[in-house]
Amino acid sequence: MVTYRYLGNSGFRVSEITYGNWVTHASQVGNEAAIATVHRALDLGITTFDTADTYANTAAEVVLGEALKGQRRESLEIFTKVYGPVGPHGPNDEGLSRKHVLEGINGSLKRLGVDYVDLYQAHRYDYETPLEETMQAFADIVRQGKALYIGVSEWTPEQLRAGHELATELRIQLISNQPQYSALWRVIEERVIPTSEQLGISQIVWSPMAQGVLSGKYLPGHPLPEDTRATDEKSGAAFIKRYLGTEVLEAVQRLRPIAAEAGLTLPQLAIAWVLQNPNVASAIVGASRPEQLDDTVKASGVVLDDATMSAIDAALAEVVITDPELTYQQSSLSRPRGD
Template identity: 70%
Template structure:
């Protein structure tokens, strides 16, 4: 396993972060989830990412139990706040001081830890003053409940405003967690340059495009049984944008590039996002322990310029690059 600094900080995290969105507390049994976490630890992964909203808090509980007994100082545990949790009451969502303060306490209890290494705003809250949000995050840090703060799916302008307020409050906003893959490159034109300037790193989710870049979805063929595309608990909603025949056909054409690099298509996809200097880590989930072992082989891989150019040539116009997609996909009002 290779390690990289997270933003302009002294914190090092593993190039592959184990994430439990859509799996723990939902798609897989707790025993299998624990096996996946153990596989991650065995492969040298030290960084684990979750959120209070995943399986309505159950994912945090499963992760906390799976990591119990591990040396806390050797781990980096990340979680997030924004989306509705609990019964979904009027203050059970957003980035108000009330919701942040209550949420961090709940997360720490479920994760069985005194602090998280990174506490992230899961989305931008248009209905709470940013000053209130950042002051609450700063207080969470000063209370020792989080070491650093980050954001997820914020626009470049929102990140800049957040970093400026964080600096005024003498706390470190060091990360952004956006969707990023060969097929979804909307952060490249605005978010990445802004973050590079400000000393903020990317921890990217869905580097395999919800599984599409594994090559298991074939053009004109039925969806594989038990795959994410058939998961009615939420997985199918996220993957459908990529399940077009033109995309699936081009993904199949990536196989010779992966073969030349000695990689599977999934490993090629993870290695590709790690070529970006502003990316500190790629988030990878798993429903089986062996998936973890396969994905970590992308750590430390260097793709040459010819391979990177060949990938661009194959994918062509199927790549989504519009930076406006970040704001377009963000909630305009709080979801309750």
């Protein structure tokens, strides 16, 4: 069963494994399969679920809400996000303006079929909206009881500090950041994590398996398997391309004996690796089939010894991405204008 960790400097606990529906619900898989997968997650002890209004242009929230219908609300931790484009992509259909944030939470609650979300997150930093405007809107949402806590995603250390300062002034809790993090993508380690530790902010990391590459299913010198993320444009094929070079795929195969020695599968090793970082509260996993979760949840509670961690570092040394400057490229400097 899945174990729990505190999120940031709060008394709020989340499951170490979070179920996310970025490229699956209302996109890669049908609704019936999506609902079955959520139910399997619940059976396995996952109680934390992450989505966003922009996923499948709001349809992913609808599917998740349907899947969770009838569950005891108090026993779930439901996260969603605001920023990305929704609806017809009009001039106010994205970003972190007061208008979009307040309309965003109302739409998300309706689609999810709940009265509140546990965590409401700024999906990216909005350079075109004053941070004070955004944080005041978040504070109003918390005071209205529509969200219990506030989080962000892919913010830089400076943005985290500024957001945390305003949250403190407004007497709300900014407790999480949601960045990409895996044994291959470690750009948050040098600056984001130390800053977050100082501020009492945890990481809820996405892509802990590097878009599935760390599962080992993509073999060097072989055609890409059919019906996988790498061959499906709707499932994030553009995101996985950076990891499909021969050098990376060969390095991943060097992890097989390390995983075997630890008594783990490669997906379990990848997820256990991110959970070794004490600033990581939870790793987001997706699944297109219920049985995929049976494997990944077993990474919860695993402790990798120093020898195993060192062996992983050695196997991936030549392909690991660590440049902290890449954090500054995650949020666009401008938003597209609506017509």
